[in-house]
Amino acid sequence: MTPLQRTLESARIVLCVGHGGVGKTTITAALATWAARHGRRTAVLTVDPAQRLKDTLGLGRGDGPRRVPLTLDGARGGRGARAGHLDAYLLDVKRTFDELIVALAAPEQARIILENRLYQNLSGSLAGTAEYMAVERVYRLADEGGYDLVVVDTPPARHAVDFLDAPRRLLALLESRVFSILKDPTTILPAAGSRLARLVLDAVLSGLERFTGIGLVREVGDFVRAIDTLSIALAARIRAVQATLAGPGTALVLVAAPEPRLVGETGVLVEALGRTGLRIGGIVVNRSLPRALFEQPADLSPPENLPSALVGRLRRGHADMRALAARQEAVLAPLVAKARAPVVGRVPLMAAGPGSLAELAAIGAHLFPEADEPVARARGLAQ
Amino acid sequence: MQKLEERPQAVNAICRRNTRVYAATRKLTLRRRHGYEPGVAARLSLGSQRLVIVTGKGGVGKTTVAAALARAASAAGRRTLAVEVGGGRLASLLGADTLGAEPVRIAPTLSAARIEPEDALADFVEGVLRFRLLSRRLLGSTSFQILAAAAPGLAELLVLNKVHAWLEARRLRRPLYDLIVLDAPASGHSLPLLSAPRTLGALARLGPIAELLRTLAGMLADASATLVLLVTTPEELAVRETIELHEELAGRERLPVGPPIVNAMPGRRFGPSDVEVLDGLGATAHDHPWLVAARFLVERRREAESQLGMLRQALGSGAVRLPFLWTPPDDPASLEPLAEGLASAAGLAA
Numbered sequence: 019m020t021p022l023q024r025t026l027e028s029a030r031i032v033l034c035v036g037h038g039g040v041g042k043t044t045i046t047a048a049l050a051t052w053a054a055r056h057g058r059r060t061a062v063l064t065v066d067p068a069q070r071l072k073d074t075l076g077l078g079r080g081d082g083p084r085r086v087p088l089t090l091d092g093a094r095g096g097r098g099a100r101a102g103h104l105d106a107y108l109l110d111v112k113r114t115f116d117e118l119i120v121a122l123a124a125p126e127q128a129r130i131i132l133e134n135r136l137y138q139n140l141s142g143s144l145a146g147t148a149e150y151m152a153v154e155r156v157y158r159l160a161d162e163g164g165y166d167l168v169v170v171d172t173p174p175a176r177h178a179v180d181f182l183d184a185p186r187r188l189l190a191l192l193e194s195r196v197f198s199i200l201k202d203p204t205t206i207l208p209a210a211g212s213r214l215a216r217l218v219l220d221a222v223l224s225g226l227e228r229f230t231g232i233g234l235v236r237e238v239g240d241f242v243r244a245i246d247t248l249s250i251a252l253a254a255r256i257r258a259v260q261a262t263l264a265g266p267g268t269a270l271v272l273v274a275a276p277e278p279r280l281v282g283e284t285g286v287l288v289e290a291l292g293r294t295g296l297r298i299g300g301i302v303v304n305r306s307l308p309r310a311l312f313e314q315p316a317d318l319s320p321p322e323n324l325p326s327a328l329v330g331r332l333r334r335g336h337a338d339m340r341a342l343a344a345r346q347e348a349v350l351a352p353l354v355a356k357a358r359a360p361v362v363g364r365v366p367l368m369a370a371g372p373g374s375l376a377e378l379a380a381i382g383a384h385l386f387p388e389a390d391e392p393v394a395r396a397r398g399l400a401q
Numbered sequence: 402m403q404k405l406e407e408r409p410q411a412v413n414a415i416c417r418r419n420t421r422v423y424a425a426t427r428k429l430t431l432r433r434r435h436g437y438e439p440g441v442a443a444r445l446s447l448g449s450q451r452l453v454i455v456t457g458k459g460g461v462g463k464t465t466v467a468a469a470l471a472r473a474a475s476a477a478g479r480r481t482l483a484v485e486v487g488g489g490r491l492a493s494l495l496g497a498d499t500l501g502a503e504p505v506r507i508a509p510t511l512s513a514a515r516i517e518p519e520d521a522l523a524d525f526v527e528g529v530l531r532f533r534l535l536s537r538r539l540l541g542s543t544s545f546q547i548l549a550a551a552a553p554g555l556a557e558l559l560v561l562n563k564v565h566a567w568l569e570a571r572r573l574r575r576p577l578y579d580l581i582v583l584d585a586p587a588s589g590h591s592l593p594l595l596s597a598p599r600t601l602g603a604l605a606r607l608g609p610i611a612e613l614l615r616t617l618a619g620m621l622a623d624a625s626a627t628l629v630l631l632v633t634t635p636e637e638l639a640v641r642e643t644i645e646l647h648e649e650l651a652g653r654e655r656l657p658v659g660p661p662i663v664n665a666m667p668g669r670r671f672g673p674s675d676v677e678v679l680d681g682l683g684a685t686a687h688d689h690p691w692l693v694a695a696r697f698l699v700e701r702r703r704e705a706e707s708q709l710g711m712l713r714q715a716l717g718s719g720a721v722r723l724p725f726l727w728t729p730p731d732d733p734a735s736l737e738p739l740a741e742g743l744a745s746a747a748g749l750a751a
Contacts, residue, residue: 039460043638278729279490280460314690321682321689328675335670336694338727345728 300362457632
């Protein structure tokens with residue numbers, strides 16, 4: 019069994035991170051499909067606002083799970099395997115936030131918060147909230163969803179770091195001065211809490227509201243006061259989520275494509291991940307050219323009986339592909355060194371983009387070599 | 402022999418010829434095989450345009466296309482300002498050291514700048530409060546999030562506001578820039594940017610902000626001055642996302658969206674008769690590395706053609722195609738083939 023397979027057999031949460039354009043979504047789907055075929059009750063969640071996984075898995079919009087069929091023509095059937103299944107989820111930030119409030123607050127309190135106009139505006143769009151709610155959703159699926167494994171397609175690049183760092187930042191926000199300022203805005207003025215301070219601030223705020231025409235500035239305070247009654251429960255919850263994310267049951271898989279531009283961006287992501295204290299467990303290299311074909315000498319004797327013009331074109335085509343393969347190897351090595359993680363899978367560049375479950379299975383076949391399964395089955399028979 | 406990619410003109414000429422010949426020879430076979438008409442290369446109308454907003458799925462070469470377009474326009478004598486939002490690769494592609502909030506001049510007719518939404522917000526709050534100490538205290542990194550949340554779309558609005566100010570900037574009664582090329586965030590994040598005036602408009606109905614919103618919404622919707630370009634690669638997922646984004650922007654937001662820009666279009670290395678010969682070879686010959694490479698190139702071109710057809714069918718317009726570059730562009734010189742492709746599609750004479 020390969021390290022990647024071991025991870026998918028044992029982890030509770032697998033987070034796929036990578037820069038946009040590396041095929042992260044497809045790899046995520048392939049990993050989840052393999053796990054489900056091998057008996058794990060699996061959920062796959064996409065956080066990407068562009069909802070690409072939806073395309074790959076043939077989903078519509080919405081937050082509810084869709085059962086993804088695993089028996090396909092041409093796919094390797096898990097004969098005699100335990101029954102696993104695959105549910106696909108799309109993140110609905112607002113609904114996740116609502117459910118969290120309802121779970122943590124007393125009914126009356128929950129109603130006040132949910133009806134606050136600012137909350138309604140904010141719950142879907144506050145920078146950082148989307149990322150936190152994604153983590154919350156992952157935690158809930160893993161903890162209460164009845165799944166063995168949750169595979170997550172994280173947002174691309176710098177948003178991936180926001181995502182992984184979300185619990186810490188939200189905690190910092192709850193404990194920050196800004197939060198107490200918003201609760202009682204007069205605390206920023208020298209004579210905090212005095213009537214004069216309040217009068218001055220009221221003047222400033224109403225000036226701001228007149229200028230902007232937006233009555234929301236004042237409502238921030240109302241909202242923060244309401245949510246403050248929850249802050250202890252919320253903080254405890256966030257700590258639990260944070261512990262799960264950093265715990266041994268969570269594996270981080272970096273998806274990289276060996277193209278110079280994408281490698282550069284992925285390197286930036288790796289550095290940012292390092293700062294959050296999360297470790298990369300393994301690297302999946304997507305879109306690599308099959309090395310074996312291009313390691314051979316450039317001056318091969320041409321195939322026989324071909325028109326000379328075609329031979330010239332064939333030679334040039336191969337030379338270009340060969341140069342591309344060499345460049346791929348050259349840019350990939352420093353990235354692997356920087357990530358300090360092993361390459362656990364390689365998927366070749368395919369001429370046709372993956373867009374169906376059958377093609378997903380083809381990618382799975384590259385990630386999880388064919389040889390493994392028959393060998394394992396033969397061993398099972400021998401015992 | 403000099404390599405093809407070192408001779409951009411030759412590559413371009415081949416691409417153009419290929420496009421013509423291909424359109425003619427493939428028309429029948431494609432119609433038979435896929436049931437569609439292959440797209441004729443589209444024209445990019447930049448007649449009176451003063452603002453071009455470039456967006457697309459992450460990783461399709463959005464910034465590269467924005468940089469190439471800015472170079473093409475500036476080479477044609479238009480005083481051009483290229484703008485990116487947040488940190489990116491625009492500086493190195495244009496050959497500038499670093500970019501900041503103030504435009505830097507790279508060439509006589511080319512300048513570039515970077516907008517950081519956080520900084521734009523700080524400027525805005527200081528301007529409104531006229532009280533440095535208070536605004537400084539309000540603007541920690543976390544409070545930015547709260548302020549941005551208090552008025553959803555505010556950060557995006559401030560980015561557009563900055564662009565608008567540059568459009569209006571004048572020297573000696575004449576606009577400072579003829580054309581602004583905005584390298585907008587990737588699709589998932591460009592929708593908030595482009596719908597900000599509408600989103601905020603629902604909240605603010607009176608006052609100076611409401612007026613600004615109307616101005617900005619007007620700027621975005623003005624088909625005689627603004628053009629939104631969606632960049633894609635000829636790959637299935639990218640094409641589907643482009644079709645979705647096109648529907649949102651051209652349909653729901655009613656913005657002037659131009660023909661799609663298909664980047665990294667693989668060249669046609671083997672003609673129909675080549676393919677016939679290759680298909681006719683015995684099974685043993687197929688392991689030859691040259692033939693493996695050839696099959697890959699043929700297959701990739703075929704897939705790209707079929708994705709172009711999907712795009713054309715869904716959007717009802719042809720695409721501007723830019724060639725796949727074997728060496729990925731990372732500086733102004735390597736950008737040249739793309740700049741030329743855009744210049745010829747837009748009828749920009751150097």
